Amino acid sequence: MPQELCDLLVGSDLAHSAGVSVVAEGDGAREFREIALAGTWRRMRGAPSLDTQSCDRAIVQNRPLLLEQPGPYYSEGEDGAWVHQALLIPFHHDAQPVGIVWLLSHDERRAFDNEDLRLMGSLSRFASAAHRLDAISREERQHSFAQAARQSMERQRVLVAELQHRVRNMLSIVRYVFSRTVDTSANIEEASMHFKGRLDALARTQVIVAQSPSGLVDLEVMIRDELLGVGQGDGATLIIDGPPVQIDTVAAENIGLAIHELTMNAIKFGALRVPGATLDIRWSVEMDKRARPILKLSWIETGVPIVPVVGQRDGFGKELIEKALPYRLGAETRLDIHGGGVRCFISTPIETRGTAAAMEAPDA
Amino acid sequence: MRNGLEGKRILVVEDDYFIAADLTRALQRDQMVVIGPVASVAVANETLTDQAPDAAILDIELGSKTSYRLADRLLEKQVPVLFVTGYDGWHLPEPYLSQPRLTKPAGDKELISALHAMIRSVPC
Numbered sequence: 196m197p198q199e200l201c202d203l204l205v206g207s208d209l210a211h212s213a214g215v216s217v218v219a220e221g222d223g224a225r226e227f228r229e230i231a232l233a234g235t236w237r238r239m240r241g242a243p244s245l246d247t248q249s250c251d252r253a254i255v256q257n258r259p260l261l262l263e264q265p266g267p268y269y270s271e272g273e274d275g276a277w278v279h280q281a282l283l284i285p286f287h288h289d290a291q292p293v294g295i296v297w298l299l300s301h302d303e304r305r306a307f308d309n310e311d312l313r314l315m316g317s318l319s320r321f322a323s324a325a326h327r328l329d330a331i332s333r334e335e336r337q338h339s340f341a342q343a344a345r346q347s348m349e350r351q352r353v354l355v356a357e358l359q360h361r362v363r364n365m366l367s368i369v370r371y372v373f374s375r376t377v378d379t380s381a382n383i384e385e386a387s388m389h390f391k392g393r394l395d396a397l398a399r400t401q402v403i404v405a406q407s408p409s410g411l412v413d414l415e416v417m418i419r420d421e422l423l424g425v426g427q428g429d430g431a432t433l434i435i436d437g438p439p440v441q442i443d444t445v446a447a448e449n450i451g452l453a454i455h456e457l458t459m460n461a462i463k464f465g466a467l468r469v470p471g472a473t474l475d476i477r478w479s480v481e482m483d484k485r486a487r488p489i490l491k492l493s494w495i496e497t498g499v500p501i502v503p504v505v506g507q508r509d510g511f512g513k514e515l516i517e518k519a520l521p522y523r524l525g526a527e528t529r530l531d532i533h534g535g536g537v538r539c540f541i542s543t544p545i546e547t548r549g550t551a552a553a554m555e556a557p558d559a
Numbered sequence: 560m561r562n563g564l565e566g567k568r569i570l571v572v573e574d575d576y577f578i579a580a581d582l583t584r585a586l587q588r589d590q591m592v593v594i595g596p597v598a599s600v601a602v603a604n605e606t607l608t609d610q611a612p613d614a615a616i617l618d619i620e621l622g623s624k625t626s627y628r629l630a631d632r633l634l635e636k637q638v639p640v641l642f643v644t645g646y647d648g649w650h651l652p653e654p655y656l657s658q659p660r661l662t663k664p665a666g667d668k669e670l671i672s673a674l675h676a677m678i679r680s681v682p683c
Contacts, residue, residue, distance in 0.1 A: 370581060371581040518576065518580075522598055
């Protein structure tokens with residue numbers, strides 16, 4: 196806006212040159228910084244700065260000053276624009292003079308009078324307003340920048356804490372899975388194989404979670420990942436079918452492990468080993484009495500002549516399905532091992548934990 | 560090895576099955592009696608109506624809730640409380656900063672010695 200003011204002053208023939216300089220407090224002496232310039236001085240290469248002493252006087256006296264032939268001075272033959280008259284009008288911010296609007300005439304044809312002084316008085320109020328707006332927006336910019344930086348740091352802090360929390364929980368889970376696997380395996384080779392399989396299943400879930408911006412996991416992707424991990428894809432004997440369902444990380448970790456245990460069992464003893472046997476994995480979402488979505492997942496093997504023994508491998512799969520899922524997810528589960536193959540039914544609420552908790556009564 | 564904790568009744572409140580199972584295993588191995596484990600404050604409160612634990616192990620974050628009010632209730636009844644958390648100390652509100660605390664994953668030895676210090680320090 197200072198530039199528009201200068202252009203206006205020159206454009207309406209009020210002055211040959213016009214400019215706005217603001218006070219920049221230097222070491223000891225007051226300095227001026229030119230922020231706008233128009234007219235003759237603008238067209239000159241290397242135009243001189245306005246005489247600082249005169250500007251200083253206008254600021255100190257805090258009133259318009261009309262100066263006859265002030266500096267800068269040019270000796271004869273020097274390429275410059277001699278100043279015939281200078282009119283300096285201080286403008287204010289918060290009652291403090293913060294800068295000067297200045298008008299120059301470079302020859303006798305333009306002489307400043309009282310009318311110019313009066314006019315410039317009102318223009319300097321315009322300059323004050325422009326300066327104030329500028330200061331406010333600068334402050335706002337700084338403020339919003341600082342606020343954004345603070346928010347970003349806070350977000351980062353929360354994320355780091357969350358990550359730390361998740362990592363520690365995961366380590367605790369791994370710790371239990373490890374000791375449980377070692378306790379129940381016949382030998383070190385078996386323990387090692389089972390443990391690696393379980394660790395990989397947990398890792399696959401983490402990869403899916405990390406790739407999902409919402410932190411939710413697509414059930415079908417998770418199931419297919421697990422089966423593809425052991426070289427099993429859709430076919431005449433394997434059906435994977437259900438509507439798109441997103442589950443949260445905790446549900447994904449637990450259901451993912453259960454799918455892993457069922458898969459490993461099917462490979463060793465069940466439908467994924469016996470030729471002609473089929474595995475049918477299906478799910479749907481139904482609403483319960485309180486209109487909460489319930490995921491109903493079924494794993495049904497058929498055509499397996501010899502009764503497989505899910506989890507009887509070492510009991511971990513059975514414990515996981517019959518105890519861990521009900522405990523952690525509030526799921527209802529059933530694991531049937533009978534002629535024809537394994538049947539497993541998992542029925543679990545799938546509202547994200549936050550929402551589910553918000554609907555509960557506050558604790559007493 | 561006897562450590563004076565045999566037969567002590569320990570309430571375990573932890574929403575992760577695996578961690579709860581791991582705690583239970585460690586406590587039972589040292590002949591303590593586990594009350595629970597339970598996964599929520601609501602179930603813990605129910606349990607407390609007819610069970611009187613000698614000490615309690617509380618996970619701080621239970622889903623989207625915290626176990627602070629449960630801790631208050633236990634401390635009022637002179638039941639010492641051991642917090643187990645995946646968060647660092649700064650996460651703990653001021654009144655609980657002096658409570659014994661274990662960071663996950665907690666080793667069995669740390670767990671037992673923390674319980675030992677708590678239970679011994681309770682006046683008979």
